Amino acid sequence: MRGVTIRDVAARAGVSPATASRVLSGNPATSALSRERVEQAVAELGFRPNAQARSLRSTRTSTIGLLISDVRNPFFADLAHAAEQQALELGLITLLANANESVEQQNRYLDVLLAQRVDGLILVPQGGDNANVEMLASSGLPAVFVDRVIDNIDLPSVTADNSSGMGEAVQHLAELGHRRIGYISGPRSASTGRERFAAFQAATLACGLEQDPELVVFGDFQAGSGAAGARQLLELSNAPSALIAADGLMTMGAVRVCQELGIRIGEDLSLVGYDDIDAFAIMRPALTLIAQDADEMGRTAVRLLHQVIAGQKPEPVVLPTRLMVRKSTGPVKTGVNR
Amino acid sequence: MRGVTIRDVAARAGVSPATASRVLSGNPATSALSRERVEQAVAELGFRPNAQARSLRSTRTSTIGLLISDVRNPFFADLAHAAEQQALELGLITLLANANESVEQQNRYLDVLLAQRVDGLILVPQGGDNANVEMLASSGLPAVFVDRVIDNIDLPSVTADNSSGMGEAVQHLAELGHRRIGYISGPRSASTGRERFAAFQAATLACGLEQDPELVVFGDFQAGSGAAGARQLLELSNAPSALIAADGLMTMGAVRVCQELGIRIGEDLSLVGYDDIDAFAIMRPALTLIAQDADEMGRTAVRLLHQVIAGQKPEPVVLPTRLMVRKSTGPVKTGVNR
DNA sequence: CAAATCGGTGGAATCGATTCCATGAAATCG
DNA sequence: CGATTTCATGGAATCGATTCCACCGATTTG
Numbered sequence A, B: 001m002r003g004v005t006i007r008d009v010a011a012r013a014g015v016s017p018a019t020a021s022r023v024l025s026g027n028p029a030t031s032a033l034s035r036e037r038v039e040q041a042v043a044e045l046g047f048r049p050n051a052q053a054r055s056l057r058s059t060r061t062s063t064i065g066l067l068i069s070d071v072r073n074p075f076f077a078d079l080a081h082a083a084e085q086q087a088l089e090l091g092l093i094t095l096l097a098n099a100n101e102s103v104e105q106q107n108r109y110l111d112v113l114l115a116q117r118v119d120g121l122i123l124v125p126q127g128g129d130n131a132n133v134e135m136l137a138s139s140g141l142p143a144v145f146v147d148r149v150i151d152n153i154d155l156p157s158v159t160a161d162n163s164s165g166m167g168e169a170v171q172h173l174a175e176l177g178h179r180r181i182g183y184i185s186g187p188r189s190a191s192t193g194r195e196r197f198a199a200f201q202a203a204t205l206a207c208g209l210e211q212d213p214e215l216v217v218f219g220d221f222q223a224g225s226g227a228a229g230a231r232q233l234l235e236l237s238n239a240p241s242a243l244i245a246a247d248g249l250m251t252m253g254a255v256r257v258c259q260e261l262g263i264r265i266g267e268d269l270s271l272v273g274y275d276d277i278d279a280f281a282i283m284r285p286a287l288t289l290i291a292q293d294a295d296e297m298g299r300t301a302v303r304l305l306h307q308v309i310a311g312q313k314p315e316p317v318v319l320p321t322r323l324m325v326r327k328s329t330g331p332v333k334t335g336v337n338r
Numbered sequence C: 001c002a003a004a005t006c007g008g009t010g011g012a013a014t015c016g017a018t019t020c021c022a023t024g025a026a027a028t029c030g
Numbered sequence D: 001c002g003a004t005t006t007c008a009t010g011g012a013a014t015c016g017a018t019t020c021c022a023c024c025g026a027t028t029t030g
Helices: A006-013 A017-024 A032-045 A051-058 A074-089 A103-115 A131-139 A164-175 A191-206 A223-234 A248-261 A278-282 A294-309 B006-013 B017-024 B032-045 B051-058 B074-089 B103-115 B131-139 B164-175 B191-206 B223-234 B248-261 B278-282 B294-309
Strands: A063-068 A093-098 A120-123 A143-146 A157-160 A181-185 A216-218 A242-245 A270-274 A288-292 A317-319 A321-324 B063-068 B093-098 B120-123 B143-146 B157-160 B181-185 B216-218 B242-245 B270-274 B288-292 B317-319 B321-324
Touching (some): A006 A017, A006 A032, A063 A103, A157 A294, A164 A242, A216 A223, A223 A242, A278 B248, B074 B093, B103 B120, B157 B191, B164 B288, B181 B191, B181 B223, B242 B248
Parallel strands (some): A120 A143, A242 A270, B063 B093, B143 B157, B270 B288
Antiparallel strands (some): B288 B321
16 A cells, blocks of 8 residues: 555554654653554554655664675675675665766766765765765765775775785795786776785885886776786787786686687686685686685675764774685796797 | 755745755746756755655655665676666666565565655565565555566566576487486575476476486575585485586586586586576686576666556566587586596 | 652644745737 | 736645654652
8 A cells, every 4th residue: 555654544543643653663652552553553554654754854764875886796796795784783774876887877876875865875986076975075974985995085994905915916926937917907096996006016016027017907897808908918929927907807807818819827827816706716727816805894884884873983994805826826837928 | 065955045046945946856937047046056055955855745766676686696786787777778776775585685675665765666576475575566666576576466577488498408418418417496485496497397307307306406596505405416326417507606506516526517517507697608617508688687677667667567578598508518428426 | 738750642843845826027919 | 008828936835754842640759
């Protein structure tokens, strides 16, 4: 039944709307009799409170928004799943929105979620046009960044240490004898893209490896760009003997290209992926990768947001990343070129 | 700025709230002068209309809900992504919710989305306790089923033909000489689980294969149950020479177990997966699988919902499925047992 | 025993935008 | 030129729940 209001319920229960409202919101100032009669009326009429009207008055929705970058990226899917479960435990409902790695779309959803008056917002910022994000930050709505941040905007955040895992990876490859490592970077507009790239550069420098600009290509964190980047690097006249890709989807694209080109991963070419995606464990050879804990990141983001909603100002959290050595990396073979 | 209302805007622009509202909603009955002044006031104050108040009065939110089964399942992630893009094209904003393969969670989100007064709802029903879904159907809120349906509830739907692809798969295995095919089924509570299983049984019967009940195990469409199921089947004294798993995540679980047990897929064991997931194409051996078009399903669901919102009653749509033969299936080897 | 306290209640104001209705000025018509 | 239509506008009612405030009968307290 649509259109059943609290007045109908009150009328049927023989009480005032005020009392009916009190019963429904668990206000203790109600008699057992009213409670019983209201509950029965609710059941009989199939009453469904209008959240719009409710939160218009009470300015609480018990709903949080989670604006992620890309649902199809398993890293964000895992993060979203963990966040949502954690939110449920705290009595919060999560509305998920997908920016699809696009600032325009991000801004559009930002508008919607703000207009829906969520109690708080967890955001993977896209970079680029930050006007809406700045508006968000200055609006006073509880909000936290997750995975990525925007430099001049001061919001609590959960990020991963984009440097240590990358450092381990480069060192691991260097120890295997690789001197030319190709790097498929994320976009410079994303903080993760920039930080991982900086870490890569710092590590290759520290290990005394070649720093040829030709060895770096920039993608957009989606599979297609990983494939294009890998192809470009592998077709260099002086092709690298190892490749690092800066996120899970670009890694998948790179793997696909290797297979198309008939390059044997782990033998002809060493490949280090990013993100501990289930699929990477069952690939053959199993992928060596830089792992970050998506679940923990999602849960932490919700906890931080919960603190912000409670009026606190939590410190930024940085989670560790680490190299997981599996079978896609091996000693460099001399004279190998495709 | 929070707390800027349309009255503030109206005051600053020197018009009434009524006129300000008309300007904002594009009502033609406004003068160029008012329009200009209101727009300037909006910009200066950073006004953000309260969607709650707006849709409380106008009962339209331009928002649809998409309640999927599991964000971490790439099939649903693809479906959600495609749906969301299609919705955007139609001027609708998608709020995503994740039932996590749980009826309780589904019902909870159903409540929330209804309370948020979305204009329509796309639902992958969980099966089990249908009370809330029945309520939804009888509430008159535009809604469509996608991927799964519930038998006695008459809502428009987009599903896949769960039978033809499965039939092809069984026949393909039969032609390769397999007589004992293990089946890792989805839950009987889901229509897809039931239909695929029925198709499997029908096909094995038609091909004259063994119909040993031991060859069937039931999972829950998540990876863990696929792994457990595969282990159980492969440890049978009279183990099957081929396996079919009824969804993508269970397929991944099965692959993992094969690797743990040292079984060579495509040689010692033929494996047919479900869903055309990117990862399955780059696995070695590449997986033979039953493909359905998640993107098309997502887009169609939104289109149907759009029609329902417009007052039409669209016919159910059934999309094709088909077998994609790759490298994980091969001729049965005599005397093979682990 | 009068006064203070308290639990339960209803009436009415409220949240912020939309929209119905009435109004007055300008434009059009016979 | 008076009558009528058009157009933009403001005032006030409205959407549905929450909550402030006042009240009343019953209990407790000095």
